[in-house]
Amino acid sequence: MTTGETDRSEILQGTLDLMVLKTLEAMGPLHGYGIARRIEQISEEVLRVNQGTIYASLVRLTQRRWISASWGASENNRRARFYSITKTGRKQLTAEAENWQRIAAVMGRLLQLEGGK
Amino acid sequence: MFDWLKILVSRIRALARKRRLDREFDEELESHLALLTEENIRRGMTPEEARRAARVSLGGLSQLRETNRELRGLPWIETLAQDLRYAQRTLRKTPGFTAVAILTMALGIGANTAIFTVIYSVLLRPLPYAKPQELVTWRSNESLLDIDDIRNQANFFTAGGGVNPEVLDYTGGAEPVGVSAGYVDAGLFQVLGVPAMLGRTIAPEEDRPGGPRVVVVGYSFWREYLGGDPSVVGMVLPLSGNRYTVIGVMPASFSVPEYNLDLFVSLRVVYPEAAAYRGVHFMRAFWRLKPGVTLERARVGMAAIDGRLAALYPEAEKGRHTLPVPLQQWVTGDIRPALRVLFAAVCVVLLIACANFASLLMARASARRREMMIRAALGGGRSRLIRQTLTESILLTFLGGLAGLLLARLGTSLLLAAKPAALAHLNRIAMDPAVLAFALAASTLTGLLFGLAPARNAARTEVAGTLKQESRTATTGPAGLAFRQWMIVAEVALAMVLLAGAALLIRTFAHLRAVDPGFNPAHLAAISIQLPAARYSEIPTQTRFRRTLLTELNSLPGIRAAMVGDAPLNGGEVTHSIAFEGRPPVPTGDEPEVDSFCVMGDYFRVMQIPLRTGRLLNDMDREGQPLVAAINEAMARQHFPHQNPIGQRIRWGRETGPPRWMTIVGVVADVKQYSLAEATYPAVFIPFAQSNEAWRRWMSVMVRAPDLSSGRIAAVKGRIWALDSQIPLNRIQSMDELLRRSLAERRFNTFLLGLFAGLAMILCAVGVYGVMSYNVSRRTQEIGIRIAVGARRGDVLRLVMEQGAVLAAAGLSAGTLAAVAVTRWMKSLLFGITPTDPATFAVAVLIMLAVVLLACLVPARRAAKVDPMVALRDE
Numbered sequence: 001m002t003t004g005e006t007d008r009s010e011i012l013q014g015t016l017d018l019m020v021l022k023t024l025e026a027m028g029p030l031h032g033y034g035i036a037r038r039i040e041q042i043s044e045e046v047l048r049v050n051q052g053t054i055y056a057s058l059v060r061l062t063q064r065r066w067i068s069a070s071w072g073a074s075e076n077n078r079r080a081r082f083y084s085i086t087k088t089g090r091k092q093l094t095a096e097a098e099n100w101q102r103i104a105a106v107m108g109r110l111l112q113l114e115g116g117k
Numbered sequence: 118m119f120d121w122l123k124i125l126v127s128r129i130r131a132l133a134r135k136r137r138l139d140r141e142f143d144e145e146l147e148s149h150l151a152l153l154t155e156e157n158i159r160r161g162m163t164p165e166e167a168r169r170a171a172r173v174s175l176g177g178l179s180q181l182r183e184t185n186r187e188l189r190g191l192p193w194i195e196t197l198a199q200d201l202r203y204a205q206r207t208l209r210k211t212p213g214f215t216a217v218a219i220l221t222m223a224l225g226i227g228a229n230t231a232i233f234t235v236i237y238s239v240l241l242r243p244l245p246y247a248k249p250q251e252l253v254t255w256r257s258n259e260s261l262l263d264i265d266d267i268r269n270q271a272n273f274f275t276a277g278g279g280v281n282p283e284v285l286d287y288t289g290g291a292e293p294v295g296v297s298a299g300y301v302d303a304g305l306f307q308v309l310g311v312p313a314m315l316g317r318t319i320a321p322e323e324d325r326p327g328g329p330r331v332v333v334v335g336y337s338f339w340r341e342y343l344g345g346d347p348s349v350v351g352m353v354l355p356l357s358g359n360r361y362t363v364i365g366v367m368p369a370s371f372s373v374p375e376y377n378l379d380l381f382v383s384l385r386v387v388y389p390e391a392a393a394y395r396g397v398h399f400m401r402a403f404w405r406l407k408p409g410v411t412l413e414r415a416r417v418g419m420a421a422i423d424g425r426l427a428a429l430y431p432e433a434e435k436g437r438h439t440l441p442v443p444l445q446q447w448v449t450g451d452i453r454p455a456l457r458v459l460f461a462a463v464c465v466v467l468l469i470a471c472a473n474f475a476s477l478l479m480a481r482a483s484a485r486r487r488e489m490m491i492r493a494a495l496g497g498g499r500s501r502l503i504r505q506t507l508t509e510s511i512l513l514t515f516l517g518g519l520a521g522l523l524l525a526r527l528g529t530s531l532l533l534a535a536k537p538a539a540l541a542h543l544n545r546i547a548m549d550p551a552v553l554a555f556a557l558a559a560s561t562l563t564g565l566l567f568g569l570a571p572a573r574n575a576a577r578t579e580v581a582g583t584l585k586q587e588s589r590t591a592t593t594g595p596a597g598l599a600f601r602q603w604m605i606v607a608e609v610a611l612a613m614v615l616l617a618g619a620a621l622l623i624r625t626f627a628h629l630r631a632v633d634p635g636f637n638p639a640h641l642a643a644i645s646i647q648l649p650a651a652r653y654s655e656i657p658t659q660t661r662f663r664r665t666l667l668t669e670l671n672s673l674p675g676i677r678a679a680m681v682g683d684a685p686l687n688g689g690e691v692t693h694s695i696a697f698e699g700r701p702p703v704p705t706g707d708e709p710e711v712d713s714f715c716v717m718g719d720y721f722r723v724m725q726i727p728l729r730t731g732r733l734l735n736d737m738d739r740e741g742q743p744l745v746a747a748i749n750e751a752m753a754r755q756h757f758p759h760q761n762p763i764g765q766r767i768r769w770g771r772e773t774g775p776p777r778w779m780t781i782v783g784v785v786a787d788v789k790q791y792s793l794a795e796a797t798y799p800a801v802f803i804p805f806a807q808s809n810e811a812w813r814r815w816m817s818v819m820v821r822a823p824d825l826s827s828g829r830i831a832a833v834k835g836r837i838w839a840l841d842s843q844i845p846l847n848r849i850q851s852m853d854e855l856l857r858r859s860l861a862e863r864r865f866n867t868f869l870l871g872l873f874a875g876l877a878m879i880l881c882a883v884g885v886y887g888v889m890s891y892n893v894s895r896r897t898q899e900i901g902i903r904i905a906v907g908a909r910r911g912d913v914l915r916l917v918m919e920q921g922a923v924l925a926a927a928g929l930s931a932g933t934l935a936a937v938a939v940t941r942w943m944k945s946l947l948f949g950i951t952p953t954d955p956a957t958f959a960v961a962v963l964i965m966l967a968v969v970l971l972a973c974l975v976p977a978r979r980a981a982k983v984d985p986m987v988a989l990r991d992e
Contacts, residue, residue: 032145033152051149052176055142059188063127064120076155080148081141 016057018100021085021093024067029084031074032058058083066092131189142185150175200508207509211481215513217883218477222517222560224876225470227524230556232463232869234529236456237552240449245370247310251275251406252444253415254374258398261302261384261391263434266426267402268304273410273418278304279400281384282376284647284815285356286845290342295647295845298356299373300384300391300400306333308405309373316350316365319383326389331382332361336369338379356382358651358843374403374448395433396771403444415441432771435706454945455866461939462618462873465611467559469877471567472604472611473884474517478510478571479601480891503572510568511561518560525556570600598895601888602924608884609928609969610935612877617936617961619874621947622867624957628949629860635788635797636685637725638852641821643684644833645848648814652841659814660740660806662840666818667718669836676822676833679718680805684817685788686855690714691813694770695801697756698778708770711752712790712800715808715816721747721785723821729753731763731783738782739806746779752799753784767801779803792859794948825851866946878968885972889921893980900980901988910981917980921973928969929962936961 023038024030030038035058036051061067066089074080085093131138150171157167175181186195208215243249259267264279271277278301285298299305303324312318318333332354334343343349343363352363361382372378384400385392391399406415416439423437446453482489489502653659663680670678683689694708703709720726721733729750738745746767753762766778779801787797805816818837822829834846893900900913940952950957 031148031152033149036149037156050176051153051174052181055145055181056184056188059185063124063189065123074148074152076152078148078151079144080152081145 016053017061018093018096020054020057020061021066021089021096024083024085025090025093029070029072029082031072031080031082033074033080035083061089064092065089128189128191132191132194135190138189139182139186142182146175146178146181196504197508200505201512203505204509204512208513214477214481218474218513219517219520221470221473221477221880221883222514222563223520223524224880225467226514226518226521226556226560226563227528228463228873228876229467229559230521230525230552231528231532232456232459233555234525234552235532236460237555239452239456241551244374244445244448245311245372248405249445250443251408252308252403253406253412253441254401254403254444254447255419255439255441256447257437257439259400259402260395260398260433261400262393262395263398263426264302264304264400264402267404267419267422270422270425271404271415271418273407273415274404275407276304276308276310277402277404278302278306278308279384279402280305280373280376280378280381281400282378283388284845285380285382286358286647286649286843287342288355288843292847293843293845294342294847295645296338296342296379297377299376299378299381300387301381302384302400305373305381305403308403309371310405311367311371313365314368315347316363318365318367319381324383324385326385326392328383328386330359330361330386331364332356333365333367333381334363335367335379335381336371339366356380358649359387374444375401395430404441412441412443432705454943455862458618458943458946459866459869459873461942462615462870465615466873466876466880467563469608469611469880469884471563472608473880473887474510474514474563475567475570476601476604476884476887478568479604480887482506482571506572507565507568510572511564514560514564514568518556521560522553522556598892601891605885605888605924606928606931608881609925609965610932612874612881612968613929613932613961613965614936614939615870615874615877616965617933617958618940618943619867619870620957620961621940621943621950621952621954622863622870624950624954625946625948626860626863626867629793629863632789632793634685634793634856635726635786636852638856640823640825641724641819641852642825642830643687643850643852643855644818644820644837644846645684645687645850646816646818646837646844646846648816649843650814652843653814654811656809656811657740659811663717663805663816666837666840669840670818670820670833671718673832673836675824676820676829677719677723678818678820678833679720679723680716680816680818681720681724682713682715682805682813682816683790684819684852684855685724685790686792686852686859687817687850690790693801695767696770698766698768709756709799712798713769714800714802715805715813716802717805717816720802720819723819724788726788727786729784729786730761731781733783733785734802734804738804742807744777744779744807745782745804747783747785747802748781749785749797749800749802750787751797752801755799777809779807793856863946878965881965882968882972885921885924885969886975888924889917889973890976890979892920893917893976896980897983897988900983901985904983905985905989913983914977914981917977918970918973921969921977925966925969929965932965933958933962 019039020035023035023042027034027038032054033051036054039054058067058069062069062083066086067083068086069081069083071079072082150168153171153174154164154167157170158164162170172178186192244252246252259279261279264277268274268277281300283298283300284295287294287296301319303319303321306318313333314336316333319331323329323331334349334354339345339349343352346352349363349366353360354363367381391397404415406412419439419441423434423439426434427437449456492502493499648659648662653662667678667680670676682691690712691714692710693713694710696702696708716734719733719735721728731747734745734747748762756762757765762781762784765781767781768776768778785802788800789795789797790800805813820833830849837844837846900916903913903916904910936958937953944952
């Protein structure tokens with residue numbers, strides 16, 4: 001079971017980073033919980049995101065300076081860390097999104113071929 | 118894309134803000150949990166359920182923290198820092214162990230580094246010449262004509278040149294001084310390939326009989342006598358009555374191998390007679406191999422040239438047997454065996470230190486078995502545990518290495534303070550980066566190699582097995598104990614080798630001290646004088662000066678003075694071939710050779726050299742009287758074995774003109790002319806006044822006085838300068854001092870090897886003590902039982918001592934065998950003793966045995982004092 005989980009998180013890694021970037025671009029500054037909730041809502045419970053893994057993604061993106069973080073107050077007036085996308089982050093998002101769509105299209109065609117045999 | 122750089126920077130910054138980032142991340146998770154809990158409550162959960170559900174969907178908090186730390190920082194650095202911190206904490210908790218371990222390593226590495234510093238400077242650092250690997254020389258000297266011939270014939274050399282050290286009087290300063298001058302040919306500068314620092318060196322066209330009187334000065338002469346004046350080129354120096362123009366100054370790094378020369382003049386200019394004379398081989402020659410030419414090829418080539426020269430000039434070149442050797446090897450030849458032995462010795466010390474160190478670590482590892490077991494049970498990985506233990510041992514050796522470097526610095530300055538004569542020509546012995554690298558590598562390697570076995574042993578802890586075996590006291594497995602006992606055997610063996618070597622040197626030194634130099638060196642001084650050629654070119658003027666000088670000096674109260682060409686132990690001599698009256702002539706080149714000395718005054722009585730038969734030379738043996746000679750016992754033994762030498766007549770072998778037969782009138786005792794270790798050669802003494810060799814202008818005035826205070830020396834100098842104010846008197850030596858100095862190098866080697874042997878013994882004793890006390894503490898219960906069932910204290914004592922004796926016996930047998938195998942390498946350092954002298958070895962064995970047993974005695978007595986009640990209650 002543990003091995004299955006690591007497998008999945010590895011596959012998810014790049015995808016999750018892209019999801020986080022896109023969410024931040026669409027929603028503006030958000031804290032970790034907000035990002036996780038938003039992704040869950042969008043995926044309509046198809047993807048069961050382990051909320052903790054968001055934080056690994058956030059560290060990776062911050063290190064590349066694609067997102068930045070600052071402290072602010074949450075809805076319930078708690079101190080929370082808000083993340084927002086940076087200029088390089090937007091550029092990166094555009095590139096990654098295009099790349100993703102290309103791969104998705106190729107994958108789609110490939111899988112259809114496979115199915116029609 | 119510089120993503121990796123950005124990431125690295127961010128990770129490094131995270132290292133510095135570790136605590137704050139941890140706090141912030143906790144806070145972030147905290148608010149995440151709170152938000153999630155609220156959401157869950159809104160969905161209708163009870164607060165309790167809501168909080169638990171929130172924790173579940175977020176995941177394990179400590180795991181999140183760990184992942185966060187790993188992602189944002191540099192985990193291996195943090196692990197290292199953690200290990201180091203942990204190591205430092207545990208080391209500090211056991212200061213005794215730490216101090217012993219660090220000291221052990223410091224001694225091993227310190228001694229090694231100090232000796233390596235000297236070795237590097239002496240043997241390994243390349244000579245300060247252009248392409249030094251091309252330079253060769255040979256043991257035999259050459260005449261200048263030989264050098265010219267070889268240069269013309271040997272196409273395998275690109276350059277060659279010779280030098281002869283002489284003394285010139287420099288009279289341009291406050292007092293006249295004798296300075297050492299190299300009589301060179303222009304090829305010398307060419308072959309060594311070192312350009313002048315200021316001006317230039319001697320050009321080939323100046324190097325001819327009747328050429329311009331020019332001088333190249335050495336750096337130290339330039340600083341000391343010319344004030345380091347940068348505009349010195351063109352200045353005129355008065356040297357031995359002639360005026361020489363300075364054309365260049367050599368750099369500080371320049372020296373001619375083995376000589377300490379102040380200045381350089383052309384032999385053809387300053388001494389044209391010698392330059393044109395083939396018969397006396399007085400020049401040391403250096404040659405540069407053509408690139409690609411091997412030493413073997415040069416040897417073959419030189420053999421051919423030897424043959425041609427011998428055929429052309431049999432009387433001068435018959436005995437030629439030229440064997441080119443690399444210059445580096447020749448320069449370091451005298452000190453090489455000693456340094457090799459010393460380096461081998463410090464390596465043995467280091468090995469013993471390492472064995473001790475490994476043994477200490479092993480003991481510590483077994484004492485910490487419980488701790489390791491717990492950590493393994495808690496999930497500490499095997500490699501992680503090994504890494505942590507290794508960090509600890511490397512930290513220890515590193516600290517030991519640092520302390521060792523301090524020791525080495527101290528040691529090197531001590532070595533330099535006692536710098537033996539063979540190292541005197543070295544300008545600097547300093548700690549190079551190479552030496553630092555050596556120390557660092559030595560200590561790290563030691564930590565790795567000798568920490569690995571204990572570390573693996575510690576990590577091999579099988580949790581269940583140890584738990585079963587474990588009672589209340591930590592015990593080591595049989596493997597650990599066997600390892601430590603082998604280490605002890607090895608240590609004893611190694612220390613035994615060193616001790617045997619040191620004992621051999623000490624006995625050598627004692628033998629040398631007991632050697633009779635043949636004269637009484639107490640209250641005796643030698644003043645070296647060279648008469649300037651310009652004013653004392655003829656025998657009669659020389660004799661007049663010498664005679665007046667002795668009369669003057671002997672009129673001073675409390676002083677007895679006499680004169681000899683070359684004082685004993687000063688290394689100088691003039692060699693003559695001789696012929697005997699009434700014996701068949703010997704072919705040219707095969708005549709026997711003897712040392713010849715001119716004397717004046719009551720030389721033998723002043724020196725207290727005993728007369729064996731006949732009479733001493735006296736003041737009546739002067740010019741115009743029958744020619745006489747005294748010989749030494751070595752000469753009488755070798756050349757008059759069945760004959761009374763008194764009354765026999767001899768002459769120099771290669772004289773031109775009518776034979777000058779000298780009648781032997783006395784035989785005197787042998788005197789050590791070169792060193793105490795060297796045999797005395799046959800020698801002939803003749804009166805200065807009867808010599809016909811006007812070139813023997815030098816002499817040593819031997820002065821014996823009950824006190825040789827500076828006031829008395831000043832009085833003597835005053836009398837000499839009253840006769841001739843231009844004579845340098847800067848070479849005055851007390852014979853006691855000279856004798857001491859002739860033994861200085863051996864004293865130095867003996868002291869060092871003795872020191873290393875002492876170190877080895879101490880380290881060995883510490884090792885034995887450690888293992889034996891550990892054994893005793895491990896067997897406390899067993900001993901308690903033995904005593905309880907009736908063993909006497911003496912039995913227990915014997916039990917432990919026997920165990921020690923077994924280890925000692927194994928170590929000493931191995932050590933004796935090893936010593937027999939290796940001491941022959943130090944044969945050249947010994948005198949009057951064979952490398953496997955049984956008595957010396959027996960003494961070494963006994964000393965080592967005593968040391969080991971003494972180190973066992975303390976733990977043995979502790980074992981004998983075990984109270985059975987206490988020991989058994991402990992269980």
